[in-house]
Amino acid sequence: MSFDFLPADNEFTRADAQIMEFISAHPNEFLLMNMSQLARQLGVSDATVSRFARHSGFADFKELKRAVMQQQNNQSSPALKMAQTLMKDEGGFGLAGWLSYQQSCLQKTLEHLDEDIFETSVKEILSARHIYIHAKSASASVGQLLMFRLRRLGLPVSMLPSGGSEIWEGLALAGEGDLIIMFSFSKVSREGVMILNQSRESGYKTLAFTSRLYVPAGQRADMNLFVYRGEENEYHSMAAPAAVVDALAVAAARELGPDSVKRLDRLHELKKKY
Secondary structure, eight states: OOOTTSOTTOOOOHHHHHHHHHHHHOHHHHHTOOHHHHHHHHTOOHHHHHHHHHHTTOSSHHHHHHHHHHHHTTTOOHHHHHHHHHTTSTTOOOHHHHHHHHHHHHHHHHHTOOHHHHHHHHHHHHHOSOEEEEOOGGGHHHHHHHHHHHHHTTOOEEEOOSSSTTHHHHHTTOOTTOEEEEEOSSSOOHHHHHHHHHHHHHOOEEEEEESOSSOOGGGOOSEEEEOOOOOTTSOOOOHHHHHHHHHHHHHHHHHHTHHHHHHHHHHHHHHHHO
8 A cells, every 4th residue: 555645745764664664565454453562563662653643644543544544445355344343432442332333233223124024024934835044154144043043933944055056956946935035235145146036937035134225126135124234344243133033033933822832842842852
């Protein structure tokens, strides 16, 4: 990266040049460091790093990081997203601030909740001949959670392979009366496009978790559940998707009524027996 944001007439010391060289060669690592960590990495004092930031025309080290981040913003790398999230809390990362951020994700999800779509999703889950779940990368964890919750209720559910040619083996079995649940938060994956396109021919229904309030017509599932995970350049939270997954399971148990209790009791008895 370049240092176009630094004053051209500044005279930098040997230590300053060392700091600039490190930032230029390792911008993502730099953005994840605090001042003391950078100082230890380079074998200089905290005061030296602080002076470099002021010498460069910034109020403090944090303002320097913001300038570096601004130059990196067009890359949207995982490290950059993490750094952006760490810098949200002026006092530094802490559990209280992080949990407050999770609350804001849940609140924004609640603000855009469509109760009718949610209830329709529950009904489709309960009436499906078989439920297939497609989840890859970060969504794999909530996909597994959803399968676990629905299977405990005695519902017929299985995971589709996350990618590759194996996904066709699962899709070949899906047809009229089945439901495929997919996670396509900020965009629809290549496999997601395949699932949506094939639904028109095979006749199964689709339910998608999405982080977009507007989904283009060609990328919409039959049902789209909105979950807020943070801004595009932030570390993406899974709090809202996990909460909505649990809500689907609880709502399904509500609809099953006494049957859900019988199914859970049977599972409990089997565990005790074996």
